[in-house]
Amino acid sequence: MACRAVSLRFLIxxxxxxxxxxxxxxxxALIRKTQHTRNSASRHRFSSTAAxxxxxxxxxxxxxxxxxxxxxxxxxxxxxLDIIIDNDIDIDGFxxxxxxxxxxxxxxxxxxxxxxxxxxxxTDEELDMLDLAYGLSSTSRLGCQxxxxxxxxxxxxxxxxxxxxxxxPS
Ligand code: FES
Numbered sequence: 436m437a438c439r440a441v442s443l444r445f446l447i448x449x450x451x452x453x454x455x456x457x458x459x460x461x462x463x464a465l466i467r468k469t470q471h472t473r474n475s476a477s478r479h480r481f482s483s484t485a486a487x488x489x490x491x492x493x494x495x496x497x498x499x500x501x502x503x504x505x506x507x508x509x510x511x512x513x514x515x516l517d518i519i520i521d522n523d524i525d526i527d528g529f530x531x532x533x534x535x536x537x538x539x540x541x542x543x544x545x546x547x548x549x550x551x552x553x554x555x556x557x558t559d560e561e562l563d564m565l566d567l568a569y570g571l572s573s574t575s576r577l578g579c580q581x582x583x584x585x586x587x588x589x590x591x592x593x594x595x596x597x598x599x600x601x602x603x604p605s
Contacts, residue, residue, distance in 0.1 A: 493588035497524060500596040511585050515578035515592065516541050528598040534579035536560050539601040541578035542568035544593040550574040552586050567601040 491511040495518060498504050509518045516530045519541075532538035542565065545553070553576065557565065561580050565571060583590070 491585055493583055493585060493590070495583070495587075496589070496591040498591060498593045499526070500594050509583055511583050513583055515543060515581045515583070518583075519578065526594055526598070528600060529594075530579065531600050532602070536564060536577070536579065537602060539564045539568040539577065540598045542570070542575055542595055542598070543578045543581070544570070544572050544595060545574045545576060546591055547574055549587065549590050549592070550576070552584070552590075553581055554584055555580070555582065564601060567599060568595070569597040569599040570595040 492508045493511060494506060495509050495515070496504060496506045497519070505522070505524055507518065507522050509521075513521075514534070516534050518524075519526060519529060528540050530538075531540040534541075557576060557580065561577050564577060565575055568575060568577075578592070
């Protein structure tokens with residue numbers, strides 16, 4: 436019995452005085468109350484209904500060089516390189532410099548209407564790198580430099596037929 440009292444005292448020190456006074460009849464009720472409070476707190480802490488800012492997403496379509504298509508949803512604020520990596524889209528050599536604007540392997544071609552929706556115009560550094568990309572067009576951008584906005588929902592990008600890594604000596 437002494438052992439039981441010690442263990443209860445350890446578990447719920449707040450109610451230890453009840454045990455000391457021999458008032459052990461109230462212990463099961465106190466334990467139930469404590470467990471209920473703890474479970475209730477856990478439920479609220481991990482509840483999916485708790486107010487949480489929801490990320491806005493849009494749909495993006497990729498057309499591979501062989502004509503196959505892949506569509507996915509992506510969060511506004513992500514860039515196209517991140518989306519390709521996150522979705523394990525297999526494009527040989529794509530994103531070799533991991534978005535440091537040093538390779539041009541993330542070259543993508545946009546439809547004119549989608550190109551016009553990209554809010555950020557290419558920087559001089561991006562244009563220099565694009566000059567080294569394979570199959571450059573007037574609507575080409577580097578995927579690592581294109582950040583998605585809500586207006587770009589339904590965006591379709593074409594993956595060029597070849598990838599050139601500007602860092603490779605030729
Ligand atoms: S990933 Fe290398 S320039 Fe975009």
